[in-house]
Amino acid sequence: MNNYETVFILTPVLSDAQMKEAVERFTSLLKAEGxxxxxxxxxxxxxxxxxxxxxTTGFYQLIEFEAEGDVIxxxxxxxxxxxxxxxxxxxxxxxxxAEYAVKRRNLKSTTLKETAKEN
Numbered sequence: 466m467n468n469y470e471t472v473f474i475l476t477p478v479l480s481d482a483q484m485k486e487a488v489e490r491f492t493s494l495l496k497a498e499g500x501x502x503x504x505x506x507x508x509x510x511x512x513x514x515x516x517x518x519x520x521t522t523g524f525y526q527l528i529e530f531e532a533e534g535d536v537i538x539x540x541x542x543x544x545x546x547x548x549x550x551x552x553x554x555x556x557x558x559x560x561x562x563a564e565y566a567v568k569r570r571n572l573k574s575t576t577l578k579e580t581a582k583e584n
Contacts, residue, residue, distance in 0.1 A: 473552065475550060511525050534557075
């Protein structure tokens, strides 16, 4: 199994419930295909580098997972069919990218714990 990372942008007109439902749909699709979800991050509403379909912002989402290579084609077909997805990018992480992702997650979790202790 390989480590993969997919980032996709959802249209900005979605409500929070619709956005969470879209993310849940893609994570459940990955789980149904035998993938193991490692990390899911919501990066929030961000400005796009250039307008896409007359939209200048979008909700960015990140999913890190471990899966076989044939799962990617099925995932990307669902991305293309879902009109809520503006853009997507999926790539296989090499060993250096996978190590960096682990360090980034650990750093983020320790930062969140420290913030919680201060409050």
